[in-house]
Amino acid sequence: MKKVVILGAGNVAFHLLKAFSEAQNTKVIQMYNHRKESLKYFERFTHTTSNINKLKSADFYILALKDDVIPEIAKTFRPVKGIVLHTSGAVGLTALHNLTDYGVFYPLQTFSKNKAVDFSQIPVCIEANSPENLEKIKNLGLNITTDVREINSEQRKALHLAAVFVNNFSNHLFAIGAEICEDHQVDFSILKPLIKETASKIESLKPEKAQTGPALRNDEKTIAVHLALLSNKHQDIYRLLTQSIQELHGKKL
């Protein structure tokens, strides 16, 4: 049984607690956060502390913390044993270089507290300060997912950036879609099958090959009608993305 301590109380900490608690060979023995109030929810599941000097002895310490806090914690925090991992896409492995055994455990997924996820399908990108630790981190990951991949800090940073495009920005486009529906008294639910298919298409087609729409067809009339319907701020987004689609596809035709 591998003992895990999770530092943090945000979305990633929340979902990691759930995943490691449900796994057969891992146990979350403690959660830490500097704000006692943030630990309230977690008290029913495991031991909690807001005192960094009172961390229990464990096999893994997972820093599911804000990017800025990771190097700070790494400077002051000295576990007797155990591997210290951070979960950030954007922070390099070297942020933990003051420690003895360390690595990265980056689950490539979007987490919200009120949306359950199937952790077994989530790719976890790992990195470590030694081949031995890499092996241990890999085994830790395989308790909760089937997809553990070694990804270096540079690649992870790029992946995090790509994730912003495919997830954060796409989700914002869904929000704009919802706003347009609302403005015209149409139920947003009518767009859900389309959104589902948009994601499903790229399982079998490259995104480039899945592209359709007025920008690709260079349908100037429709583009003009759309621009006229939009508010100024959304016009800029429409123009820029239309142009970007045309550049990508013009280049390749």
Next chain:
Amino acid sequence: MKKVVILGAGNVAFHLLKAFSEAQNTKVIQMYNHRKESLKYFERFTHTTSNINKLKSADFYILALKDDVIPEIAKTFRPVKGIVLHTSGAVGLTALHNLTDYGVFYPLQTFSKNKAVDFSQIPVCIEANSPENLEKIKNLGLNITTDVREINSEQRKALHLAAVFVNNFSNHLFAIGAEICEDHQVDFSILKPLIKETASKIESLKPEKAQTGPALRNDEKTIAVHLALLSNKHQDIYRLLTQSIQELHGKKL
């Protein structure tokens, strides 16, 4: 058995042929296109013609044609009987006003020839020149989907615009994600579970509530790192969408 003639040979025509052919109470008795070569593929499934004056007698004539062509065809084409429908999101009902019985049959989905779709889950937006024709078009739709909705021309235009955001533009963001992966020698497949979850999240959360990421957190350090990694053209998109997320959420906080 309702007889259907489809005009057009593009993605929508292709998928409508499939859906109406598989349905029990409808039959596609003919396909028309002005270019004979484009009909080659369809010959094995139904009768084809490139002569607009040789259309068979049918219950429905579906104009799955480019937006520009719809009003042109409507001016010259005179079926003896049957309802003439167009399938465009952007063209008003009135484009068909020269005809006697007409309406709109707009399937709100993205279609590519080499990607099968489950038509039964696709919302079809209908409109007609009379309540009687609306009822007939509704019944036609219910042969291939469970979701037929009356949507007027203004709403349909807005829906088409919303569809561009949630589908065309999101798909382009997936293409940018793929490009970033390629540039850093990471397999794009690693992003697929994230893309799937991005779409799946909005089944249970409003897009606004599903938002995560550096823009929402106002994580300036990560935003700066990301901008530095990007090419100029993608920097503009990153900046504009980050700003748009912050405006939306700033406003509502």
